[in-house]
Amino acid sequence: MSTSDATGATALGRALRPRTKLLPEHARGHNRSLVLQTLFREGARSRADLARDTGLTRVTVSDLVAELIADGYVVELGQREDPRPGKPATLLDIARDAHQIIGVDLSQHDSFRGAVLSLDGEVVHRREVPLDGATGDDALAKATALTRELVGLAAVPVLGIGVGSPGIVDPAGRVQSAPNLGWAGVDLQGALAAATDLPVVVANDANVAALAEHSFGGASSDVMLVKIGHGVGAGLVIGGIALHGSRWAAGEIGHVVVGTDGGPECVCGKRGCLETWLAAPRLDAALDAAADDAARSEVLAQAGRRLGIALAPVVGALDLAEIVLSAPAHLLDGPLPAATLETLRSRTMAEFHDHVALRGSGLGEDIVLRGSAALVLAGRLGVS
Amino acid sequence: MSTSDATGATALGRALRPRTKLLPEHARGHNRSLVLQTLFREGARSRADLARDTGLTRVTVSDLVAELIADGYVVELGQREDPRPGKPATLLDIARDAHQIIGVDLSQHDSFRGAVLSLDGEVVHRREVPLDGATGDDALAKATALTRELVGLAAVPVLGIGVGSPGIVDPAGRVQSAPNLGWAGVDLQGALAAATDLPVVVANDANVAALAEHSFGGASSDVMLVKIGHGVGAGLVIGGIALHGSRWAAGEIGHVVVGTDGGPECVCGKRGCLETWLAAPRLDAALDAAADDAARSEVLAQAGRRLGIALAPVVGALDLAEIVLSAPAHLLDGPLPAATLETLRSRTMAEFHDHVALRGSGLGEDIVLRGSAALVLAGRLGVS
DNA sequence: CTTTGTTCGTACGCTTTACTAACAAACATG
């Protein structure tokens, strides 16, 4: 039979169920993305290079490239300088200046942030509006106004608008639940699309941050991003695919109880939630209350250990390769990450998990903004 | 552009990176599996029914069905009895008697088990060989002999051989590490393929069990199976896809430390590993030592609570919908599952996770055998 | 300066795939 090779080399990983029909045109879209992706990640190359990289023939690559050039996503750079035998190659690259992306970060406690970004995820313009305690429709109006202003700032056509929102966001971009903003069932994607007449993608802030690490932070294909801010959330990329969970609540680990020895009381009513140990306001308060450097150091180490306790079962269950922490810099500079890693190792099987890497994010405060750009790139171009 | 709809309805879930080229013939394989899958899960139907179910046209379905009939995977059952207007439909079904599957379960502590199964995953013949402490090449020889015997028992052509092995199994079917069997880097799949000249698929026992629940146990597309036996392992199916982890060690939660209050010493050197609370031998010993029913009940409740503690972060991070326990019946009859669920709920956010279902597996001792069949069905026919 | 070999990009024809349109067969219903 033709579905599988005769040796049965298919393993668990391919145990996926086809749910929808797959047409040749879908295959073309896939290959188109493949070409674009190669160009995006590997940089300028020739058609022949792309053919070698993708496994497609030169003919097919030429055809796809012609389409991409016609659509304005790819440009010819001219001949390659490098003197080699044979006809000189014509270098191609993504038309990095032909489009820009709008990124919006609604995850800050007291303000909405947004930016115009290049296709490479570099911030070109930046805007921030204070939230002033706005919730519900007021907050939605502020987000809409910010987005419109950013669209006006773009110098070239906007490829799309990416938004990282707190709370539970369903695949249609509706914010099902974001208590801090007083949102429940708010069709944020629809509202922004109507206001701007542009493609909009909305996703949870931590998930978006994970995508940023995957696209721009050099993270592997199995990474968990833990985002410490006013609350604690996480985003997961498994096998290069962002996880969304059965109810689109994947990564909501802030109110998981850590340890079996009680802990501080949480707003949710439980004791010892991860947020009570790790949320930035709580940590800052504890740091302020600490008597000296040693005490401050212990506060951070304790937080790190708690995070390690919470992550150990996840690392074990998922066999994660990489964990990235995103938090205000002063929280990551101290002993927190080391304590997390140490705890993680002491609580999992060294044989399997001593290769786990844990590091702070290099993307800083722009992680959600850049992740929003990655979201648009993924949704519109299939690039990630 | 054509890669995505103009409204940007693509969300996080589609943020996947194309890595390999996709040819029209791959699309055909996909659609072929789609037809086969519909037939497999929904039962006998006509070509026109299949066209409606899959979204393909009647013409295309006819073409695919003709190919499947020629290959012996589908048969015509005759005309539908149900009197309806129009030309009577010709019912089709999977050729359920045309092939059988060999399933092998190497996860028992003291024996290797195997079976000849129907395509529906029903056990037709069963064989078991005592392990007698065999390890290394001896164990491999026993597994090979068992498999060969089973192939001889099959009355019809064998679709393939599925194997659930303890330890770390890579995608090529090599057992990278199975301490109990003394295996390290053993090419089990290659050895069995060479011995039988049939397609072989090998995977971790708990992962195979998870697949069994997904295919035959009615589990949803986001399920975690926890397998309690001589050790404790887990298998995860996320979004209908089996998870394998960055080093093919997904689900290895047996040696994750549970709680922050110490615990029994483990063979791995740590204290309080999940296995020390939950492994069947440990639990049986504790039950034997218990003074009365109340004490025995508390032993099981304690084990359940520990499992809940370990699972809470995983449920939170993955937003799991369903957890299935596979264990000797006498361990699941008592208060263990209820204690796990209760602990899980008290340690996660009710708002998100009160819908989590936890239940014992209905597949009993054959779970790995039937999962092996599912593995073959998935690998060979794209059915799962 | 010429020859040789290499590489690049493209033109042409072919195969595969799934679609639309049309139709005959077979049945229920009025």
Next chain:
DNA sequence: CATGTTTGTTAGTAAAGCGTACGAACAAAG
């Protein structure tokens, strides 16, 4: 019996990618 409905098949068509072949452009060697 006429009519409408459903089924499955037979054309013919459009899209996608491949293999082959070819001209163009260059480096290296004689």
